[in-house]
Amino acid sequence: MHELGAGTSGINPHHGSTRNPYNASTIAGGSSSGSAAIVCAGLCPVALGVDGGGSVRMPAAxxxxxxxxxxxxRLSNAGVLPLNWTVGMPGILAGTVEDALIAYSAIVDQSQPSYLRxxxxxxxxxxxxSIGNIKLARYGKWFNDSAEDIRSCCDKALQALRANYGWQTVDVTIPEVEEMRLAHYVTIGSECTTSLxxxxxxxxxxEIGWDARVALSVYGSFSSRAYLNAQRLRNRQMYFHKQIFKAADVIVSPMTGVTAYPLQDDALSTGELDYINGAALVRYSIAGNFLGLPAITVTVGYDRGGLPIxxxxxxxxxxxxxxxxxxxxxxxxxxxxxxxxxxxxxLLGKQPD
Incomplete structure (x- = not known):
């Protein structure tokens, strides 16, 4: 996994960098990098990860x-190091939605009284x-802030859903998306440095890679005032999202703004500081963590290089x-x-002679 869970590439200078089974010269994503790669490669049907800022969904995509x-x-945090107690939680990586459901039903936490959940x-x-009349909320400006292959592929997927099931796409606006991203960064960074x-x-x-060093230095610079202001923005965003859910059943977006990009040889021994690609990878992850909303990503196609979207x-x-x-x-x-x-x-098929 990515060192300290503090990155999006899966490049780890101490224990080796996870490689993408679709192209071994590209990243697998992070921070639950190994979990995504082993499921992709068929080594197991399901793996677990921890998602504090897309760290399950991003490498899955x-x-x-x-x-x-x-x-x-919904899932118990027992056994999980509580790095980010208000934004991070366990998540599931699986080869199919059916496998994800089986794992979910097995590990879901039912120990709390019903009035709490x-x-x-x-x-x-x-x-x-049996699932008709679904309304998908789509914020066009945000949805289209992705690579051309991703934008085109995701639009085609929406067209297929409309054609196959009659689902409607509802145009919405999600205000202050960039402010939400920054508020989440302050929150996850403050909680990470406090817990560690x-x-x-x-x-x-x-003892740690360059990217983790920079991340910890930034995290440690946040003040209590910044953290509290971030929580005020969290309340605003929850209100905005509640309004959207009055008009739609789910919000739809690409999972990442770019597909898996090449591993750079010089980063393998030091860690990687690629903030342009990193920002594109987390662009659509934040609401699920910052607001605690359930979220899922499914493969809908491939870019021109054959990498998943x-x-x-x-x-x-x-x-x-x-x-x-x-x-x-x-x-x-x-x-x-x-x-x-x-x-x-x-592993379950016919083995070579």
Missing amino acids: LCGVVGFKPTAG PELNLPQLGSTL AKYLDKLKRS GLQFIGRPWAEATLLHVAFATQQACAKGYKKPPVFYD
């Missing part, structure tokens, strides 16, 4: 697998005919059943174009 982050509080509802995914304080006090900066759906709080239904229907609509990666191990 780059590696062409399903990435699912339920509502904050709605009753669990597991969908039946055998038929997509007793370790960081003993840590020599030479993910489409993301963001749902109302506790609406995992609807989200899984929508993701399954999308998987079905785009199944004909699926391509296995060049690096793939068919």
Whole structure:
């Protein structure tokens, strides 16, 4: 995984950098890099990760697998180092939506009383005919802020959903998207340095990669006033999103602004400081973490180089059943174009003689 979970590439100068099974010279994404790569390569059907700023969904999209982050509080944080207690939580990476549902049903936390969270509802995914009249909220300016191949592919996926199921796309505006990104960065950075304080006090900066060093230095510069102002912006964004969900069932966007980009040899031993690509990778991740909303990404096609493109759906709080239904229907609509990666191990199939 990416060092300290503090990056988007999966380049780790100490233990080796995860490579993308679709093209071993490109990144797998981060920070749950290995989880995405092993599922993509067929080594296991499901893996877990931790998603504080897209760290499950982002590598899932780059590696062409399903990435699912339920509502904050739906899965137990037991056994997970609480780096970012208000934005981070476990998530699931799986080869299919069906596998994601099986894993979700097995690990969902039902220990809390019902007044703290709605009753669990597991969908039946055998038929997509039962889920009609879905309205997809699309913020055009934000949706189109991605590479041309991604934009075109995701638009075609929406057209397929309209043609196959009659789903409608509703044009919306999400105000202050950039402000939300910055508020999330202040929040996750402040919580990270606070939770790691007793370790960081003993840590020599030479022991970590350049990108992690820079990240920790920035995180440590945030004031309590900045953190509190970020929470005020969080309340504003929750209001904006509640208004959108009055008009639509889910919000739809690309999962990343770029597909997997090449690994640079000089970064493998030092860590990588690529803020342009990093910003493009996290562009669509933030609402799921900052607002605690459930979100899922499904592969809907490939760029001209054959690298996967993910489409993301963001749902109302506790609406995992609807989200899984929508993701399954999308998987079905785009199944004909699926391509296995060049690096793939068919562990259940016929073994070579």
